[in-house]
Amino acid sequence: MESLSNKKKVLEVKPLNIWERAYLPAIFKGLAITMKHFFKKPVTIKYPEQKREFSENFRGMHSLKRDENGRERCTACGLCALSCPAEAITMTAAERQKGEENLYREEKYAAVYEINMLRCIFCGLCEEACPKEAIYLDGDIVPADYLRKDFIYGKDKLVEAPLNQ
Amino acid sequence: MELTDIIVKVILIVIVFAISLVIAMYSTYAERKIAAFFQDRVGPNRAGPFGMLQPLADGAKMFLKEEIIPTRASGLLFIVGPSLAILTACIGSAVIPWGQKLTIGSTIIDLQVTDINVGILYIFGVVSLGVYGIMIGGWASNNKYSLLGAIRAASQNISYEISMGLSIIALLLVTGSLSLREIAEQQHGFWHDGWFTWNFFKQPLGFLIFIVCAFAETNRTPFDLPECETELVGGYHTEYSSMKLGFYLFAEYINMFVSSAVMATLYFGGYNFPFMDSLGLSANWITIIGVIVLFAKIFAFIFFFMWIRWTIPRFRYDQLMNLGWKTLIPLAIANIVITGIVVTLLN
């Protein structure tokens, strides 16, 4: 059949001549190639000590943000949990009491906020869903751990550090 | 034999044994490190500086792992297999001359465990015995993959032993002696009477055949069909775990060390090095430098083994047999004939 794209190449497979059939020249060529790699610089980045630079839109560990007065922005609306395709986020809402205005920006806040890092796929949909700009995936790589329960991150690990500390 | 002689021999045996074990141990480290370098990686670097303690960690792991003997395995033979493998690997080094004679006070120390006058044949016999460890282990495991690996090992070793023997015969035509000490002595220095003294320059084709067969006999890539993971899971050691597996892996590295030593002794002058007479050093110093030179040659060969491993892919089984029977054996026979003619003409 005629080729339409005209890109077809017919390869001619010639029988090997005696020099090629001895394989030794090919072996020496191969040895030379591997030897070239022997002296190349390894491309490895030794991770815990060295770190590859993250790109600007890298999505790492989540952090719950505070506003300019150091109050938690999250209002526990649950949109992030709803949008999460992996169902990694869960929270319990609570009402802000009198005297807690300097802690929580909104009248309703998240008393418990948990993300299961084993479930999370770091898609960033929670970030997009949040109406209060309270959650961002701007952290580091989530570190390894030994127990499954240690991968459920609560507010202690997620909330940003207070402003003036 | 006097008591001092016996003590010296015992010390020598222990040293040779220890050295072969240590070298085998660090060959595993070197293998991983060199493999990493060939692949633009770093290799083990966590245990100790540059990962130097990695072999110890591996050894500890091997010892501490659970030992599993399959229920339907043949009990005693399952243990005999790896023991035999490591035994045959270790006894090969008995006839290798590690250096010239060392004189301390009035005692003369011969740096060779024993100089039997059929040294080459002894090594050859030990090598041919090495396949029993693999075969017994593979059969005793009562596992298809193990059995297939064992069968591959057996047929491969038998096939390549023939061409190895034939290449040695050509070498014997040149040297006229079966004693490894005498062969090493004949290669004294580097240049004599207008030609190189090292047998490599007298027997280049023979060396080529020998080294290919050495790769096959030690089950190294490209001839590692007995344990090829992609087809046979683990080959003959599929069912093995813990230190029994360690013995098999260890035996391979000891074999590599011994065959490197044999190649260095037979073809590359052993402990001899160029200009050894014109340095003006005392005999003891020449001996010590000779030992170092021999080990340098051995390490070079071990490096070559690893270099080849990361260069040439594994042969297919029919290619292996074709190479052994249709290429190497005729080549080796032609080599014998040519060598015979040349030796007769030169005499």
Add this chain to the structure above:
Amino acid sequence: MSTFYFIAFLSIFFAILVITARNPVHSILYLVLTFFTFTVHYILLNAQFLAVVNFIVYMGAILVLFLYTLMLMNLNKDNEPMKSNIVKIAAVFGGGCLLVTIVASLKTMAISQPVVLQNPELGLVKNLGKILFNEFLLPFEVSSLLLLSAMVGAVLLATKDKQPKTQPDGKLY
């Protein structure tokens, strides 16, 4: 002398184990041990070359082939075929013949002096080669011809038939 008796005892012991072992693979392994004791015998006789050749050829090659073949056969105890009566009778007859021969030869044997080697260097490679290639040149060459013909025969047996085999569906493979 005591070494000799010890090794000789071992040879006979392992040889008996060879024929009494139920498992054929075990039997072969005992045969390996028997041959190893033979090697030791050769060394005791100062025949280094013979010892090493026995080591390489018998232990290293022939018995490996034996083991190789036995491994491929499924020789478990439970499917061992029953031997027919004719075979049993033939075996008894053959064994009896062997026994008679051995007894007869033992009867004629005189008690000899312990072997004293006329020339202890006889077994070394050089002397052996000289004897083989001078005194026994013709038998040596004839035996090599015999081996060659055996080899050619084996190759002939192993070569495939000329016409290509066909699958049931008629396709060539």
